[in-house]
Amino acid sequence: MSGRHIFIASICLALVMGFAPDPADCQQAGAVYQIPIRGDIELGLAPFVERSLEQARVNGAVAAILDIETPGGRVDAAQRIANAIADAEVPVYAFVNRHAYSAGAMIALAAERVYMRPGSVMGAATPVVGSGDKAPEKIVSAMRSQMRALAETRGLDPEVAAAMVDEDIEVEGVVEAGKLLTLTTSEAVEIGYAVEVEDWDALLADLGIEGAPLQGMQVNWAERIVRFLSNPIVAPFLLSLGFLGLIAEIKSPGIGIAGFAGLLSLALFFGS
Template identity: 60%
Template sequence: LDIDTPGGRIDAAERIADAVGASTIPVYAYVNPRAYSAGALIALSARGIYMRPGAVLGAATPVDGGGVKASEKMVSAMRGEFRALAEARGLDPRVAEAMVDERVEVPGVNAAGRLLTLSTNEALRVGYAKAAVGSESDLLRAIGLPNARVVTIEPNWAEQVVRFLTNPLVSPLLLSLGVLGLVIEIKTGAFGLGGLISLASLGLFFGSSFLIGLAGWEEVILLGLGLLAIAVEVFVLPGFGAAGLLGAAAVAAAVLLALIGGAPSVGDVTQALIVLGASLTITVAVAYAWIRHLPNSGRFSGLILRGGSDQSEGYIAAPARGDLLGLEGIALTDLRPAGTAQIGPERVDVVTEGEYVPQGRTVRVVRSEGYRHVVRGLE
């Protein structure tokens, strides 16, 4: 296991260390040239540690994303993990603990108040490194496999795609597209392009987080329930009420949980809030630009009718239907708010003043403006 890392997420390092420790195939760690923090935990889980000349191992105090030392509880837990790994490998556990907690003193190795980081020579002296090796071929000879065929494992294309999708610069864009798609669905009240964009964007966001272990089935289920509540609000209960608010809250909670993963530190939560803030900023900016500038753009101006007609000019788009005013009829479809009603002998396209009117309810025409006939539901 060729290690060169300044550290990383504790939960990810623990999963790697568990996999290395449970492997039935001997796994050796090659520090090439640094194994700080989480890297030290992974190195200690291997059957043996080999180091390149001039390499370093240690400095494993858990910190948050801002470099601030974690709580005493977290430090104590990490000390225990390092101590257990050292004991399992027959190494001095005090040396491992001193890598995590600067209060641990190992005579002849470090002074109290100084966090321990071992150089290659120091690791050899205290027995943590089996040998200093300068190349891969030297390492193979050291472990008794001089003629072994070397197969280097690199991230495949799928892993590269997941890494791209979980990049802090990309994930806010996916979230923004997902939210904008939901807004379009809520505004239109019908499933269309906005819904497809939203499902695709949220699917990529949660799918990539799920594959790297940040999101679990809990987040996926929470997202599904949130989207279901929003769908109920859009297609069953018109307007934007309790179901829509609960659905939006569930989606937001699922997103936050997918960003912070398990056992989050203050830094993880901070980074998640930054991603959410960036996503919100992008969403608001795009929505504003869409509303403010889209009608004036040359590409999309043809979508919006700017011309008008006046009866004094001798023509009008449609005659007023004053004969319909005050008439009552039956809603032939659900009015959400638009639909069809039977007014006298005619089937008429109608729209309410915003309220939902179910199919079969009696309605009255309160306004007629060309082809637009406004009705009001009667109890």
């Protein structure tokens, strides 16, 4: 099967899977909304979190909990999610369920409280560019300040959050200069950055809402497509295909398949 066929089949699969009913359509008051933050954080994830938090508000949820397991992703997407958490009208908590790296750490710190499963980690939030190299100081500075602000809002030591972004920051007893900070569960608990819980039952018990029904949220079809198209592997493919299609069309003037495919790919790239 060619790469083009695989690409088309993937989009069709995303569409078909997206029409599965959303469990949130069957609501009950007093539920705890379980919002998964899984895989790469991209622009398609932000609308999903915004919709989930709005549904939690409308349906009288007692809390929303972000179930985080992510290697990180786009800073702009994480900032949009952090803003949605700040504006939420229901209490929002984070459950670091193994890993909250990079942009995932920002999302976790945006919540009212961070819970971590034993053996989990959070941090390593230095922004990088497409090549994997450290981003320019302008971007690093913005991320550093954002992390500080989130920590200050929660009454935490802002320098700890900043040390997750900038390896030049030293925090006595936590991290020395020259090393980027990533906290284990026990380390985060020791400095007041997190509460350790074994599982969901323990988390709900700590919040005083044990026995509350869990309402698992799912990505809908539109969000699924946007997440697929904004995936860091798919997006560059769309951009390359778009330019190749336009180049082929220029060399062979006329409204051909190459030109149409190029324009469609660019529309999907910039539209997602």
